[in-house]
Amino acid sequence: MEHQLGLPVLYTFRRCPYAMRARLAIVAAGLKVEVRELVLRAKPAHMLEISPKGTVPVLWLQDGTVIDESLDVMRWAVGQNFPVDWLVLNAQQQQQCDEWIALLDGEFKRNLDRYKYPHRYHTESSTCDPLEHRAACEKILMQWNEVLMQQGPWLFGNKPSFADFAILPFVRQFRIADEAWFDAVPGYEALKQWLADFLQSDLLETAMVKYSPWQPADIPLTFPG
Numbered sequence: 001m002e003h004q005l006g007l008p009v010l011y012t013f014r015r016c017p018y019a020m021r022a023r024l025a026i027v028a029a030g031l032k033v034e035v036r037e038l039v040l041r042a043k044p045a046h047m048l049e050i051s052p053k054g055t056v057p058v059l060w061l062q063d064g065t066v067i068d069e070s071l072d073v074m075r076w077a078v079g080q081n082f083p084v085d086w087l088v089l090n091a092q093q094q095q096q097c098d099e100w101i102a103l104l105d106g107e108f109k110r111n112l113d114r115y116k117y118p119h120r121y122h123t124e125s126s127t128c129d130p131l132e133h134r135a136a137c138e139k140i141l142m143q144w145n146e147v148l149m150q151q152g153p154w155l156f157g158n159k160p161s162f163a164d165f166a167i168l169p170f171v172r173q174f175r176i177a178d179e180a181w182f183d184a185v186p187g188y189e190a191l192k193q194w195l196a197d198f199l200q201s202d203l204l205e206t207a208m209v210k211y212s213p214w215q216p217a218d219i220p221l222t223f224p225g
């Protein structure tokens with residue numbers, strides 16, 4: 001397997017929020033990669049060879065380096081070319097950003113999965129109540145709503161940052177679990193506006209362009225196209 005376009009290769013799955021945050025950072029940084037879309041039930045052998053844990057996103061650099069954690073792909077992208085309109089975080093903001101992302105990737109994601117797919121978490125002795133987990137997610141969302149109310153429209157004020165784009169794909173998923181309920185429920189208007197701005201953004205549109213699942217014999221495609 002080689003880098004046919006001379007670009008880093010990104011294994012990705014369109015709907016995966018982790019892959020989405022990686023693609024957002026790649027687009028925001030103005031970079032190009034060779035894209036290999038996949039379906040999770042049929043992961044390409046080459047991807048599993050370079051990253052046996054089998055999660056997306058996986059970025060394979062020209063020198064053979066493999067970056068297979070979404071936050072590391074984001075860090076790589078902004079390290080290559082810092083997005084012009086993103087805020088450079090100071091030390092205190094960076095610490096806050098790291099804390100929020102830990103909360104998101106930990107407690108929020110754990111509850112989001114149980115809200116979205118409760119049947120996967122039923123056990124012999126207990127059933128998983130999706131609404132309990134939705135409420136746990138809401139408690140976390142309320143924290144970001146407070147921040148956005150005080151200093152929005154982005155988490156750190158007037159400019160978007162790493163924190164916004166690491167978090168927003170998961171808030172999008174929370175909404176998608178029950179859009180009618182989310183759109184009607186009162187109580188976090190600033191957060192809804194933050195999400196709505198993201199959903200309408202050119203950045204997301206570019207990051208969500210559709211590709212067919214990749215096959216080794218395919219002509220290589222770039223992302224963004």
Ligand SMILES: N[C@@H](CCC(=O)N[C@@H](CS)C(=O)NCC(=O)O)C(=O)O
Nearest residue numbers: 016017018040054055056057069070
């Ligand atoms: N910590 C990883 C998590 C990535 C992850 O779990 N991605 C999911 C898709 S959303 C995945 O690839 N799951 C493997 C599977 O379902 O087979 C990261 O941040 O990149």
